[in-house]
Structures are given as structure tokens and as C-alpha cells.
Amino acid sequence: MSHSAEPLPMTSRRSGPLKGEAKVPGDKSISHRALILGALSVGETHITGLLEGQDVLDTAKAMQAFGAQVERLGEGEWKVNGVGVGGFSEPEGVIDCGNSGTGVRLIMGAMATSPITATFTGDASLSRRPMGRVTDPLELFGCEVTAREGKRLPVTIKGAAESVPVRYKTPVASAQIKSAVLLAGLNAPGQTVVIESEPTRDHTERMLAGFGATITTEVTDEGRVITLTGRPELKPQPVAVPRDPSSAAFPVAAALIVPGSEIRVPGVSRNPTRDGLYVTLLEMGADITFENPREEGGEPVADLLVRHGPLKGVTVPPERAASMIDEFPILSVIACFATGTTVMQGVHELRVKESDRIEAMATGLRANGASVEETQDTMTVHGSGGLRGGANAVTHLDHRIAMSFLVAGLASEQPVSVDDGSPIATSFPDFLPLMKALGADIA
Numbered sequence: 001m002s003h004s005a006e007p008l009p010m011t012s013r014r015s016g017p018l019k020g021e022a023k024v025p026g027d028k029s030i031s032h033r034a035l036i037l038g039a040l041s042v043g044e045t046h047i048t049g050l051l052e053g054q055d056v057l058d059t060a061k062a063m064q065a066f067g068a069q070v071e072r073l074g075e076g077e078w079k080v081n082g083v084g085v086g087g088f089s090e091p092e093g094v095i096d097c098g099n100s101g102t103g104v105r106l107i108m109g110a111m112a113t114s115p116i117t118a119t120f121t122g123d124a125s126l127s128r129r130p131m132g133r134v135t136d137p138l139e140l141f142g143c144e145v146t147a148r149e150g151k152r153l154p155v156t157i158k159g160a161a162e163s164v165p166v167r168y169k170t171p172v173a174s175a176q177i178k179s180a181v182l183l184a185g186l187n188a189p190g191q192t193v194v195i196e197s198e199p200t201r202d203h204t205e206r207m208l209a210g211f212g213a214t215i216t217t218e219v220t221d222e223g224r225v226i227t228l229t230g231r232p233e234l235k236p237q238p239v240a241v242p243r244d245p246s247s248a249a250f251p252v253a254a255a256l257i258v259p260g261s262e263i264r265v266p267g268v269s270r271n272p273t274r275d276g277l278y279v280t281l282l283e284m285g286a287d288i289t290f291e292n293p294r295e296e297g298g299e300p301v302a303d304l305l306v307r308h309g310p311l312k313g314v315t316v317p318p319e320r321a322a323s324m325i326d327e328f329p330i331l332s333v334i335a336c337f338a339t340g341t342t343v344m345q346g347v348h349e350l351r352v353k354e355s356d357r358i359e360a361m362a363t364g365l366r367a368n369g370a371s372v373e374e375t376q377d378t379m380t381v382h383g384s385g386g387l388r389g390g391a392n393a394v395t396h397l398d399h400r401i402a403m404s405f406l407v408a409g410l411a412s413e414q415p416v417s418v419d420d421g422s423p424i425a426t427s428f429p430d431f432l433p434l435m436k437a438l439g440a441d442i443a
């Protein structure tokens with residue numbers, strides 16, 4: 001669904017200690033993949049804990065358009081009756097992926113090796129984002145791609161009737177590129193190989209293995225070499241989606257910066273390919289305990305106990321960027337409340353997310369009194385142990401920018417407002433009630 005709602009201005013104010021339990025929603029990356037792999041399986045996939053954010057709902061709708069039966073059974077509980085690898089039918093209308101880079105890129109991969117044609121669109125934010133990074137490798141499988149100038153949406157893909165397998169080294173660290181190539185490789189004969197020099201989130205590999213595909217990962221001098229054998233019969237699996245560490249980052253950050261806070265965030269994924277923020281926070285001296293570590297639905301999870309306390313600035317090395325790529329906006333807020341300088345290195349990919357996140361954070365934080373420097377590939381925050389606040393931040397249709405500034409306002413001297421909080425519904429529809437229940441003053 002393209003973003004058409006009226007802008008929703010929101011303001012957050014200095015709050016008393018945050019207390020209680022924050023049950024954040026299901027992981028967005030895993031939710032997209034559960035629907036897509038369910039649609040490519042033969043039989044019924046049962047999903048619990050699915051994120052019911054707009055990004056994932058748009059993927060559910062897309063899977064229906066390609067012929068799968070997708071049904072909501074209850075809160076977070078869904079079933080998908082799939083059509084099998086190669087079984088997608090040609091959609092009647094345009095596939096509108098709304099605000100979701102993951103949705104559009106993975107679905108393009110999933111249909112590119114079927115003999116059908118589909119056109120993809122999205123909202124103003126998604127239409128600005130680069131699609132060539134995915135359509136270039138997909139063309140190697142034999143599909144035909146037409147796109148707007150700059151390889152942007154709308155994109156039309158005429159899927160390959162006779163696909164060939166592909167060996168592809170990803171030019172940037174991106175789980176979306178890796179996943180698009182692997183999903184296309186499902187309906188190519190022989191072995192499709194993706195090589196990534198920096199490890200990125202591995203949910204696609206884990207879930208493909210769980211659904212019965214033959215997939216291996218080898219760590220070599222070149223990086224991670226992932227090999228998928230094409231044309232498997234995917235077998236439906238129950239998927240229990242763990243809670244999203246990227247969403248958890250917002251209440252966690254709030255508890256770290258609001259004096260006297262102590263919150264618990266249960267059942268959060270601790271997949272090592274997603275854990276970079278938490279590694280960084282511990283280096284900053286954050287009081288976070290990981291309780292009851294366990295395995296749920298093939299992913300390591302733990303309950304987080306988070307307490308307010310002093311934080312110090314750190315340098316985040318470039319090799320950690322992929323494992324916390326969506327968490328830099330909120331880290332830049334936390335860094336303002338730390339003492340000393342925090343340097344975030346290797347973060348150029350932030351410039352092609354829902355917004356240019358380096359620019360959006362640097363501009364908004366400076367307006368609120370912070371000292372921030374940026375280069376193409378780094379962001380540096382000189383933390384002073386607090387933030388003045390008092391200014392409005394522009395969110396550019398970016399949920400993470402909106403939530404980051406609203407968290408900042410909870411510990412700033414003066415209120416912080418955002419021009420539009422409506423994109424929060426793409427990834428964290430219950431952000432407002434959840435934060436208010438902890439004691440946050442946001443409206």
C-alpha cells in the first residue's frame with residue numbers, strides 16, 4: 001500500500017522512569033521470508049508471531065496476487081497455502097510494495113525465474129531507492145527487466161522461461177541482494193552461488209534449510225560462499241517468529257537514557273548477524289542483561305533486562321555495520337546521551353534506506369542541539385551526556401527516523417517533535433501504546 005495518509009505530527013517530552021515489560025512485535029525480516037517461503041512451498045505453512053506492520057501486510061497481499069492462499073487466523077497467527085517452487089501465477093494488477101525495500105527486492109527475486117510478468121511499485125520513499133543492485137544479478141538468470149531511469153521503481157520483470165543458475169558476488173553487504181539471488185535460484189537448475197565478503201543477516205539461509213532446501217555456507221578467504229541446489233520441493237514448516245531486535249532497540253534506548261528506568265524486553269532474537277547494536281551498547285557501558293537464553297523457531301533468543309546508567313562514547317568498526325545496519329539512527333541518539341565521542345564507521349548504506357539516514361539524523365540532531373559530523377561513510381556524535389531538544393525533525397517517510405527522535409525527546413530538556421509519525425506503522429504499529437505503557441510521554 002503506498003503511503004497516502006495525512007502526515008501525523010508527534011511530540012515526545014521528558015518522562016519519568018520507564019518501567020515494565022515491552023513485548024515488541026515479530027521480526028520484520030523473518031516475517032517477510034515466512035510468507036514468501038510459505039507461498040513457494042507445497043502445502044500449508046503455519047506462522048505465529050508474524051509482524052502485522054504495513055511492510056509485511058504488503059508482502060502478504062503480493063503473495064496472494066501470485067496465487068498463494070494467505071489467511072489471518074488471529075493476532076500474529078497466519079496460514080499460507082503455497083503453490084510450490086515455480087508455481088507462481090501471473091498477477092493481474094501491479095504489485096505495490098509500499099515502503100518496503102525487503103518486500104520488493106525479495107519478491108522480485110522469487111518471481112524472476114518463473115515464466116510470468118509482474119510490475120512493481122512503491123511509495124515515494126521506495127521509488128527513490130536503487131533497484132539495479134537486485135535487477136542486475138536477476139538478469140543473469142535470464143529474466144528481462146524494464147525500470148525507470150536510474151533503475152528505480154516502477155520495475156517490470158518478464159521472468160525467465162528457461163533460467164540458468166548464477167554465481168554472484170554481492171558488491172555491497174546486503175541481505176536483500178543475497179536473498180533475491182537465492183530466491184531466484186530456487187527455480188533455476190543446478191547450483192546458484194552467492195558470495196558475500198561481509199556477513200549479512202542469514203534468515204533466508206536458515207529458513208530455506210528449515211523448509212528442506214539443500215543449502216550450504218562455507219567461510220573462505222573470499223567471504224561467505226552460499227550454495228543452493230535449485231528446484232527443491234519446499235516443505236511447509238511451522239514458523240515461530242521471534243521478537244524483532246531492531247524494534248526492541250527503541251524501548252531499550254529509551255530505558256538507557258531516561259534516568260531511573262528499568263524494563264524487560266522478552267523473547268528478542270539474538271541472531272549474531274543482527275546483534276551489532278547490543279555488542280556496541282555493552283562496550284558503551286550499558287546495563288543490559290541477557291536472561292534465559294534459548295532457541296526458538298531455529299533462532300537464538302533471550303529476555304533483555306535494561307537499566308538506565310552512564311554511557312561512554314565508542315568507535316563502531318566498519319565490519320560491524322551490517323549486523324546493526326538499521327540501528328544506527330537510534331545509536332546516534334543514544335550517543336548524544338553518552339559522554340565522549342561515538343564514531344560510526346562504514347555506514348554508507350544508510351544513505352539508500354527509506355531516507356538518507358545519515359543526513360536525516362545529523363540534521364535533526366543538530367537542530368536539537370547536538371554536535372554531529374558526517375562524511376559519506378561515517379557519522380560522528382560528540383556526546384555531552386544530554387540533549388537540549390526543542391526542535392522539529394523531518395522524517396522523510398522513514399519509520400526509524402521517526403521513532404529515533406521520539407525516543408530522544410523522552411530524555412531531552414525540551415520536547416522533540418517529528419513532522420510525520422505515520423511511517424512507524426510499517427514496522428512497529430504498536431510503538432505508541434507500548435511506549436506509553438512504559439511511562440513515555442509521547443503523543
Ligand SMILES: O=C(O)C1=C[C@@H](OP(=O)(O)O)[C@@H](O)[C@H](O)C1
Binds near residue numbers: 029176177201325326
Ligand atoms: O534482508 C532484510 O530483511 C533486510 C536487510 C537490510 O537491508 P540491505 O540488504 O539493503 O542491507 C535491512 O536494512 C532491512 O531492514 C532488512
Ligand SMILES: C=C(OP(=O)(O)O)C(=O)O
Binds near residue numbers: 099100103353400
Ligand atoms: C531498511 C529497512 O527496511 P526495508 O529496506 O525493508 O525498507 C528498515 O526497516 O530499516
